[in-house]
Every structure is written in structure tokens, then in C-alpha cells.
Amino acid sequence: MAETTEVKKGLAGVVADESAISNVIPEKRALYYRGYPVHELAEQCRFEEVAYLLLYGELPTRAQLEAFEQEERRQRELDETVHHLLRLIHTDAAPMDVLRTAVSLIGANDPEATGADLDTIRRKAIGLLAKLPTIVAADRRRRHGLDFIPPREDLTFAENFFHMYFGEVPDPEVVKAFDVSLILYAEHSFNASTFTARVITSTLSDYYSAITGAIGALKGPLHGGANEEVMRMLKPFRSPDEARQWVQDALARKQKIMGFGHRVYRYGDSRVPIMERYTRRLAERLGYQELMAIYDAIQEVVVQQKGIHPNLDYPTGPAYYMMGFDIETYTPIFVISRITGWSAHVMEQLADNRIIRPLSRYVGPPERSVPPLDARG
Numbered sequence: 001m002a003e004t005t006e007v008k009k010g011l012a013g014v015v016a017d018e019s020a021i022s023n024v025i026p027e028k029r030a031l032y033y034r035g036y037p038v039h040e041l042a043e044q045c046r047f048e049e050v051a052y053l054l055l056y057g058e059l060p061t062r063a064q065l066e067a068f069e070q071e072e073r074r075q076r077e078l079d080e081t082v083h084h085l086l087r088l089i090h091t092d093a094a095p096m097d098v099l100r101t102a103v104s105l106i107g108a109n110d111p112e113a114t115g116a117d118l119d120t121i122r123r124k125a126i127g128l129l130a131k132l133p134t135i136v137a138a139d140r141r142r143r144h145g146l147d148f149i150p151p152r153e154d155l156t157f158a159e160n161f162f163h164m165y166f167g168e169v170p171d172p173e174v175v176k177a178f179d180v181s182l183i184l185y186a187e188h189s190f191n192a193s194t195f196t197a198r199v200i201t202s203t204l205s206d207y208y209s210a211i212t213g214a215i216g217a218l219k220g221p222l223h224g225g226a227n228e229e230v231m232r233m234l235k236p237f238r239s240p241d242e243a244r245q246w247v248q249d250a251l252a253r254k255q256k257i258m259g260f261g262h263r264v265y266r267y268g269d270s271r272v273p274i275m276e277r278y279t280r281r282l283a284e285r286l287g288y289q290e291l292m293a294i295y296d297a298i299q300e301v302v303v304q305q306k307g308i309h310p311n312l313d314y315p316t317g318p319a320y321y322m323m324g325f326d327i328e329t330y331t332p333i334f335v336i337s338r339i340t341g342w343s344a345h346v347m348e349q350l351a352d353n354r355i356i357r358p359l360s361r362y363v364g365p366p367e368r369s370v371p372p373l374d375a376r377g
């Protein structure tokens with residue numbers, strides 16, 4: 001490779017392939033799923049409609065939505081092998097590790113795991129879409145010594161998650177805020193976890209290996225793990241002044257503030273205004289004004305002092321906290337949504353595949369000959 005070829009660390013700014021799934025336009029702070037503006041999808045659709053859009057390429061008709069919901073709802077139950085796995089894994093294991101292991105087990109036991117035609121992949125995707133929430137909820141209940149609550153087929157995707165997690169379904173306004181977070185988390189072009197899924201798919205490995213790898217990538221605090229770190233950062237503060245002082249000190253120490261910054265959005269994450277509106281409504285309704293004053297204080301300092309804007313994880317962390325979810329289950333919630341985007345990208349990679357294999361520039365020792373063992377000093 002020519003010495004003059006510029007290294008693009010982190011593949012920053014590299015256009016690695018074409019994709020018809022989502023379009024991120026930083027200059028317009030806009031995001032489109034299959035051509036539809038994400039703020040319109042968030043306001044007018046339920047998550048199931050957006051899942052269908054990502055997996056099939058079009059919004060469903062009423063009849064298509066009903067059939068899709070039936071296919072998803074009838075697969076929410078876990079078979080005994082997954083329940084057995086949940087009994088084997090330590091209750092202090094990271095929920096993302098439990099999720100990653102469960103997907104691996106489901107894949108290992110799927111006789112059709114290596115099926116690479118798009119209909120087979122789509123069927124598996126709907127199977128995981130149905131089961132992942134049950135796994136997340138079942139894992140959380142076992143950590144608290146609570147009985148497993150089986151899924152219900154008469155509830156929507158979002159309602160059923162609350163039912164399995166808490167044993168009850170909250171007000172429709174809380175369910176809507178959760179559903180909006182799922183729509184906003186569903187897809188975001190070549191982010192690290194999606195690209196991981198595409199790299200694994202590009203070798204013609206199997207669907208479950210691609211999703212297992214994507215879960216591993218999303219776990220990192222620089223990526224999906226940030227929504228948990230946001231809440232761990234906000235929770236200890238007792239006042240906006242305390243928070244302001246802390247973040248000024250942190251920035252002075254060159255510390256990364258979780259929930260801020262983005263590789264692609266330099267003027268602000270297109271999803272934040274939508275999610276923040278629902279987070280503020282929740283705070284008003286549930287009495288978390290103090291938390292939001294701390295939230296605003298930190299945002300004010302980071303934007304003013306560093307010119308860095310919040311990403312989707314910043315408003316979503318507090319929203320999940322107000323909904324009552326355990327902090328360590330926030331990133332697993334990101335997974336139960338992003339399984340749709342990941343699966344769409346697996347199918348797209350397979351449809352027009354070439355193994356993904358970038359170059360590296362060698363900067364190690366110059367050529368030298370091997371000394372005999374005894375002559376190595």
C-alpha cells in the first residue's frame with residue numbers, strides 16, 4: 001500500500017458500502033428509515049410497524065401488521081434450554097453477557113442456523129425480536145429472586161415488556177415514551193455494532209454469530225453501554241450546582257462525559273429532541289423535576305464549554321430510570337430494539353456480499369533474520 005495513503009483511524013469518514021436501510025444527514029440533524037423521517041415514525045407508529053419497515057422495506061398495511069404481530073407474539077415464550085441457561089449463569093453476571101450467551105445458545109440449538117436465504121434470516125430475526133424481551137425480563141426477575149412472568153400474546157411489544165418485567169403495564173403515556181425510545185434506537189446506519197454484524201455476515205458465517213458479535217460491540221460504554229453510564233453519572237448528584245462543578249472538573253481532566261458526542265452528528269443527534277420531549281413529560285408526570293434540573297445543568301456546561309452535543313443515550317437514560325428499569329438493563333433494552341436494524345443489515349449484506357477486509361499500514365520492526373534460540377541473549 002502506498003506510504004502516502006492516509007490512515008482513517010476508527011474508519012472515521014470512510015464510506016464502506018451502500019445501504020438502503022437508513023439515511024443519517026448530520027447537516028440537517030435528520031434521520032430516515034427507508035425514506036421515512038424518524039420523528040414522523042416516532043409520533044405516528046408503534047415499534048412493531050417500524051420493525052416491519054426495517055425487515056421488509058415498507059410500512060405494513062393493517063393486515064400485514066396483524067400477521068406480523070401474530071408471528072412475533074406466538075414466539076415470545078422461551079423453551080426449557082434458555083430457562084435452564086438462566087439458572088446456570090451467576091445472578092451477578094452482566095445482563096448484556098446473559099443476553100449474548102442466550103442468543104448463542106439459541107443459535108447453537110437451531111438446526112437451520114446456517115440458512116442464508118433472506119426469508120430464513122427474516123424468520124429468525126422475528127424469532128429473536130420476540131424472545132429477547134422475555135430473556136431480559138426473566139434475567140432481571142431472577143436477579144431479584146422474583147418468579148418468572150410468562151409473556152402475554154394479548155399485549156403490544158412494549159406493554160408485554162413492562163408486564164414481564166414488573167408484573168403490570170403502566171399508563172399509556174409511559175408505554176408510549178418507551179415505544180418511542182424503541183423506535184429511535186432501532187437503526188442507525190453503520191454504527192459499530194451494526195458494522196460488526198456486517199463484518200461477521202460478510203464471511204458467510206451464520207445469523208446468530210452476527211447478532212452475538214453485535215451484542216458484544218453494543219455493550220461498550222462508548223457505544224450502547226453509554227445509556228447506563230449516563231444514569232450512573234446523573235444519579236449521585238444532589239443539586240444542579242454540584243453537577244455543574246463536577247462536569248467542569250471532569251472536562252478539565254479531559255474526561256469523556258457519557259451521553260455526549262457522536263462520530264457522525266457534529267451539530268447534535270437528530271433523535272435527541274424527540275426523546276427529550278418524552279423524557280421531560282415523564283419528569284413532569286412522575287415528579288422528577290430535580291433530576292431534570294441536574295440533567296440540564298450538565299448539558300449546559302458540556303455544550304457551552306466543549307461545543308459537544310448530547311446523543312440519544314443522554315435523554316434515554318433518565319427516561320428508563322423514571323420508568324423504573326434497573327440501570328444494568330438499559331443496554332439490553334437497546335438490544336431488543338436494535339435487533340431489527342442489525343437483522344436488516346445482515347440481510348442487506350448477504351444480498352450483495354463481499355468479504356469485509358480493510359488494509360493496515362505496517363509500522364513494526366524493519367526486516368531482520370531469525371537468531372538461533374541460544375543466541376538471543
Ligand code: SDX
Nearest residue numbers: 188191222223224226255256257258259260261262263311
Ligand atoms: C451511540 O455510531 C452511532 O450511530 C452510535 C449510536 C447508534 O445509534 O448506534 O448513535 C449510539 O453509540 C451513541 C454514542 C454513545 N457514547 C457515548 O455517549 C460515550 C461518550 N462519547 C464519546 O466517547 C465520543 O463522543 C464517541 C465515541 C461517541 C465518538 O467518538 P469520536 O468520534 O471518535 O470522537 P473523539 O473521541 O475523537 O472526540 C473528538 C473530540 C476530542 O477532543 P480533543 O481530544 O480533539 O480535544 O471531542 C472530545 C474528545 O475529547 N469528545 C468529548 C466527548 N466526545 C468527544 N469530550 C468530552 N465528552 C465526550 N463525550
